[in-house]
Each structure stands twice: as C-alpha cells, then as structure tokens.
Amino acid sequence: MHRTVRPVTRGRRALRQLSPGRFASTSTSTSTAPPPPPPPRSRSAKWGRRAVIAGGVGLGFYVYDKQFNASAVTRSLRTGYIGLLCTLDYKINFAPSKADQIEALHERVANRLRWVIDTNQGLYLKLGQALGLQAALLPKPYKEAFGHVFDRAPAVSYDEVIGVFQKDLSMSPLDLFATFSEEPLASASIAQVHQATLKPYAGGEGEPGRTVAVKVQKPAIVKQMEWDLFSYRSLTWLAEKLFDMPMYFVAKYVSSQMRLETSFKNEANNARRCAELISQTPELKDDVYVPRVFGEAEGCKESDRIMVMEWVDGCRLNDRKQIEEWKLNLREVMDLAISTMSAMTFSWGFVHCDPHPGNIMVRPHPTKKGKPQIILIDHGLYIELPREFREDYCTLWRSLFVLDVPKIETIARKWGIALDANMFASAILLRPFQVNKHKKGGRKDQVPEKTQYEQQVELKQRMKTMLENEQLIPRELIFLTRCQRMMQANNQLLGSPSSRVNLTAKWASIGYTRSLTGSRSLRTVGAWRWIRDRFDAFLFRFTLGIVDLAFWFTLQKQRFLPKDKGGWEDKLQKQFEAMAREEFGIEIDDTVFLG
Incomplete structure (x- = not known):
C-alpha cells in the first residue's frame, strides 16, 4: 500500500511545477532534456560590442554638437587634446640632453597651436591675437604661428544671416532694409559686414533712404563663446604650469573684454561715446570721424548681434598708394592717427584697443581741401583706464x-x-x-x-x-x-x-x-x-x-x-x-x- 502511493505523489509534484494553463504528458516531461546553455562570449567579442556602442554614442554626440551646438564641445575637446599633447612633448623633450632639438620642439608645438586656431576659427582668432600679445617674448616659431591671426576670416552663408535676423528681430533683412547685399563686403573673426539701403522712413523725417553698413554676428559665436573662453583660460593655466612663468594672471581680464566685444549694443555705445569725446577735443574735432550708429530713433531695431552704421568710403590706413593718389600728406595722416590714440590714452582714459590698419580708415576731408580725415570703425574692444x-x-x-x-x-x-x-x-x-x-x-x-x-x-x-x-x-x-x-x-x-x-x-x-x-x-x-x-x-x-x-x-x-x-x-x-x-x-x- 505504501509503495502504490509514491508514483502519484511524484506526479502531483511534477504537475505543480508546470505553469498554470500548461499541460504536458508524462512521457514528454520525462523524455525531453533542458536546452544546452549558450556558449560563453569571448573577451574580444565583449569589447567589440562595447566599442560599437561607444562609437554609436560618440557619433550621435558629434552630430548633435555639430548641428545644434556649433561644435562648441568638439572644439574644446580638440583644444584639450592638443594641449595635453604639447604638455607631454615638452615634459619629455625639453631637457639638457636634447638641447640640439629644442628648436624642432618649439616648431612642433607652434604648428599644433596654429592648427587649432585655423581649424576652430571664430573666437579662436581673437584668442590667438591675445596670445600673440605675449608671442614677442617667445621663441621664433611662436611668432610665426601667430602671424596670421589678423588675416581675413571666412564668411557665413546668407541663410545663416537671415537666421540671425529672424531670431533676434523676428524679421528678415528685407523687412528692415530696402536692399541688402547677400554677399558680405568684409568678414572678421566675430562678424561680417553687409551693405544695405535704409527704407525711406528710416533715415529720419524728410531724409531719403541711405546706404548703410550692417554688421552681423556669426551665429556660432553665441554658442561657442563660453566654451572657447574656458579653453583659452585652461590653455593659459597649462602654459603657466608648463613654462613655470606668470601667464594666467591676464586670462580673466582678457576673457571679460572678449565677452564685451561680442555685444553689439556695447559696441554701439562705445562708438557714440567716442564720437562725443572727439567733439570735445579741439585738436581732433572735425579731423577725426566716427560713423553714425543707427538705432530705434532712425527706425532700425537694435540687437546684441546686429548693428547698423553709416556707410563711409575710405581706404585703409596702410594704403599708401591710395593716400598719395588723393595727394594727402602722409605725415598729417599718421599724426592724426597717433594723436587720436594718444588723446584716448592720456586725456580720455577710454581707449580703442584694436587699432590695426583695417580699423583706421582715411579719406579726403569733406570740407578742408587737401587735408585728410581719419575714420574710426570697429568699436567693440575698449578699455577704461582708472584715474590713478x-x-x-x-x-x-x-x-x-x-x-x-x-x-x-x-x-x-x-x-x-x-x-x-x-x-x-x-x-x-x-x-x-x-x-x-x-x-x-x-x-x-x-x-x-x-x-x-x-x-x-x-x-x-x-x-x-x-x-x-x-x-x-x-x-x-x-x-x-x-x-x-x-x-x-x-x-x-x-x-x-x-x-x-x-x-x-x-x-x-x-x-x-x-x-x-x-x-x-x-x-x-x-x-x-x-x-x-x-x-x-x-x-x-x-x-x-x-x-x-x-x-x-x-x-x-x-x-x-x-x-x-x-x-x-x-x-x-x-x-x-x-x-x-x-x-x-x-x-x-x-x-x-x-x-
């Protein structure tokens, strides 16, 4: 009796092990073996799968950064990589035993820095100029590397210009101007300049439409600026540690000036203030001119990235051929330019800090026959000098x-x-x-x-x-x-x-x-x-x-x-x-x- 009960008990246990709603014959449950476990993956296959995932994530981030963030993070990573590479190169190769290879070391590092500037463009051209302030005391390859930072920068497309107008002013260029040149007349690191014509009502009551210069900031600058300034400060800090020389102490000051330079409202205020100070200086009044900035009063909307100025014809300060063709005295031209910068420094305490030849123009004086007139443009970078x-x-x-x-x-x-x-x-x-x-x-x-x-x-x-x-x-x-x-x-x-x-x-x-x-x-x-x-x-x-x-x-x-x-x-x-x-x-x- 006892032996006849055991099979039934085992059968009930087997049934209880089945999930609800599932039925299987006794012969099936006892004859079918469990499936063998999958073979273990090799170590290389695991790393390969991880590499594919990492590559996909990296590619996705790169595409997002490029399309929606103006490559701001990618540019910083590129800068960080070059900074690390230069650091290791110096730590390894700047040694007494390799004294005959020092020049080659400087050349390698300088070429890498130049590559970063050329590749990143934008604000890096301005930062290159800031680094160029100290290049005069660095070895020769660095002077050559920073020698191109004043060159013409590539322009952005007209579609991107329209995008800046739409985002800042909620209108297109032709909604504001009667005409607007699709191709820029000049392009710099931060902005480019287009020629336009004001609509008849915009020039003031009774004044017809007039030709103006429209300065438009490149759209990537606003996204890249803080990342670029962070990279600049990091590189300066790294250079200080690398060279064991005080260099970082100027980084914060330069960064703050760079931020101001990207604000066109600030630039417009600088231009108006400069014009007012010139009018109060007898030695310069009438002989130095600041083009008028058009604002809300003239029917032109103001923005941090769009500025409208009076169009003024003239030549660059270093265009000796044109100045001589106008029969202007070279000494009078240069005396005016030097006097203007000196008045800013010693009398006003308000100094235009980018006086390269493209920002100081010359033309025959409109009212004084045979005399020159200096025209100051690009008023983004000014410094205030404390009285002491x-x-x-x-x-x-x-x-x-x-x-x-x-x-x-x-x-x-x-x-x-x-x-x-x-x-x-x-x-x-x-x-x-x-x-x-x-x-x-x-x-x-x-x-x-x-x-x-x-x-x-x-x-x-x-x-x-x-x-x-x-x-x-x-x-x-x-x-x-x-x-x-x-x-x-x-x-x-x-x-x-x-x-x-x-x-x-x-x-x-x-x-x-x-x-x-x-x-x-x-x-x-x-x-x-x-x-x-x-x-x-x-x-x-x-x-x-x-x-x-x-x-x-x-x-x-x-x-x-x-x-x-x-x-x-x-x-x-x-x-x-x-x-x-x-x-x-x-x-x-x-x-x-x-x-």
Whole structure:
C-alpha cells in the first residue's frame, strides 16, 4: 500500500511545477532534456560590442554638437587634446640632453597651436591675437604661428544671416532694409559686414533712404563663446604650469573684454561715446570721424548681434598708394592717427584697443581741401583706464623725457615690474632709451656661449624676476602696450612719416597738465616745486626738440639717399631689439603687428 502511493505523489509534484494553463504528458516531461546553455562570449567579442556602442554614442554626440551646438564641445575637446599633447612633448623633450632639438620642439608645438586656431576659427582668432600679445617674448616659431591671426576670416552663408535676423528681430533683412547685399563686403573673426539701403522712413523725417553698413554676428559665436573662453583660460593655466612663468594672471581680464566685444549694443555705445569725446577735443574735432550708429530713433531695431552704421568710403590706413593718389600728406595722416590714440590714452582714459590698419580708415576731408580725415570703425574692444593708473602713465612718459629716474623706478615698483630703468623706459617707449648709464664691458667675451636650452631657462628665470609681483601689474598695460606697438607698425607701413614717440609724449604732457593735476600755481605747490615744474617743462621741450631734429635728419637722409632703406621707426625697432638682446637676453621680433 505504501509503495502504490509514491508514483502519484511524484506526479502531483511534477504537475505543480508546470505553469498554470500548461499541460504536458508524462512521457514528454520525462523524455525531453533542458536546452544546452549558450556558449560563453569571448573577451574580444565583449569589447567589440562595447566599442560599437561607444562609437554609436560618440557619433550621435558629434552630430548633435555639430548641428545644434556649433561644435562648441568638439572644439574644446580638440583644444584639450592638443594641449595635453604639447604638455607631454615638452615634459619629455625639453631637457639638457636634447638641447640640439629644442628648436624642432618649439616648431612642433607652434604648428599644433596654429592648427587649432585655423581649424576652430571664430573666437579662436581673437584668442590667438591675445596670445600673440605675449608671442614677442617667445621663441621664433611662436611668432610665426601667430602671424596670421589678423588675416581675413571666412564668411557665413546668407541663410545663416537671415537666421540671425529672424531670431533676434523676428524679421528678415528685407523687412528692415530696402536692399541688402547677400554677399558680405568684409568678414572678421566675430562678424561680417553687409551693405544695405535704409527704407525711406528710416533715415529720419524728410531724409531719403541711405546706404548703410550692417554688421552681423556669426551665429556660432553665441554658442561657442563660453566654451572657447574656458579653453583659452585652461590653455593659459597649462602654459603657466608648463613654462613655470606668470601667464594666467591676464586670462580673466582678457576673457571679460572678449565677452564685451561680442555685444553689439556695447559696441554701439562705445562708438557714440567716442564720437562725443572727439567733439570735445579741439585738436581732433572735425579731423577725426566716427560713423553714425543707427538705432530705434532712425527706425532700425537694435540687437546684441546686429548693428547698423553709416556707410563711409575710405581706404585703409596702410594704403599708401591710395593716400598719395588723393595727394594727402602722409605725415598729417599718421599724426592724426597717433594723436587720436594718444588723446584716448592720456586725456580720455577710454581707449580703442584694436587699432590695426583695417580699423583706421582715411579719406579726403569733406570740407578742408587737401587735408585728410581719419575714420574710426570697429568699436567693440575698449578699455577704461582708472584715474590713478592714467595719472601714473602720464607721469611716467613725462618723467622719461625729463630724466626723473627715481619717479620711473617708483612707478615700476608700484606696478610690480622688476626691470632696470633703461629697459623699463625702452619697453614703454618702444625705442632704445637710457636714463642710467651702464658700465660697458665685454659681456660676450666673459660669458661662454650657452645652448638653446640654457638660454631659454635663463630667459624664463629673468621673466619671472621681471614680473616679480603679478598681482600689482596693471591689466590695462597689456592692451596699451599692444596699441603702442600697432601704432608703431602703422607708422612703419607708411614709411615712418611721423615722430611717434615725440607726438605721444606731447599728448602725455597735455594729459598731465590739462586733466590730471590740480592747480600748479606758486601759492599752491610752493616755490621749490614751482621752480622744478618750470625746469622740467624746459627740459621736456628741449629733449623733444633734440629728438625732432634727429627725426628731421632721418627724413632728409631717406629723401636724398634712396639706398638708405628703412625709416625712423625701423631704425628704432632694430636698436630696441639689439638692446633687449644684449642687456636682457630677450629676442624680440613682433612683426606680427605689421599685418
């Protein structure tokens, strides 16, 4: 009895193991074996599947970034890759044992940086210019790499221009203008310029439609800007760690100026303010012109990415052939340009910081026959000079010409710059200048020739010593030095017709006496200070007179001795480079600013 029950029990257990609604015969359940487990995947197959998934995700991200984010992340990753590659290259190959390969190392790194700028375009051209500010003190391959950053940038299509109008103004160009050129007349890193005609009502009551220049920002800039600025700051930080030199301290200041440059409302305000300041400066009034900016009052909608300006015909400042065809005096042209920049620096404290030849135009004066008129355009990059810094800068220039060595050294220390007085003076003036006499000796005979590695290590140490306190260095000095070099280059391109240093010094004196100091009467400052002021004024005029006389002799030599090539600025530049090389060990070749 007991044995007859067991099969039934096993059968019930087997039934309970079946899922509800499923029925199987006893013979089937007992005769069918479970399916064999799948063979284990090989390690290579697993990695292959992961690679396919990763590749698909990466491709999807790349397409999204390109189509909807203007490749902002891709550009940053590209920059990060090159930065890492350059870092490793330097860490491995910048060594005493490879001193003969240093030049090749610099060339590799410079070419990679140039490739990043050329590939990314956009704001990277502006960032390349910012890096170019420091290129004059870097090895030769870097100067060559940044020498193209002032060239023409590629334009965007008309469809993209329409997209900017639709997004910012909810209308197309032809809704606002009677005519609008589909092809741009000029293209730069941030924007491009189209020619248009205002509708009859837009020019003001009773004024017919007129030709205008319409500046349109490239649509990718707004998406790329913060990523690009982050990449710039990261590269500067990396360069500081790599070279062990203070470089990052300017990054935040440059970044903030770049942001302002991409706002066309800010640029319009700068243009209007500049025009107002010119009208208040007797020496420049009527001879320097800022094209009118059209806003809401003239029927033109304003936007951060669209700006409408008066169309003005003229030639570039360096177009010597056209200027001479108009029978304009080259010295008068260049004097006006230098005086304008000097007035901005020493009198206004409001400085146009991009004075390359394309942004300073020339035309025959509309009311003064035979005279030139300077036209200032592209007002995106301006800096404000704090009153204390402007007073120090004016005092410095004036002190250089009255040989007030203690004052020069005091200002240098105040700015955290540890240079001897001669080199500091020459760096400010961009010409050789001695305020202290050095003992001349045979330095080259006493010091054995050094390898490139030793020279660059020594230069790095000197630069660190020179910038002894980076927190004290006025950030404005970075842009002012760049402006001075650009104006020197503009003068060189026209054959050095203007005595740049003297004219700038005169404006420094005007700023010093007109707007920065209080009353200098005998009663106010006392007898000794009053006498010293008069003596300094005499010494200042005497020094300027001597330099003017030397300048005049150079001009006559150029006129009567054609074989004597090179103008006044060329000679000063060569002397300055020689002085930097012999006294400070720095090779300066900043021909990048001649572009």
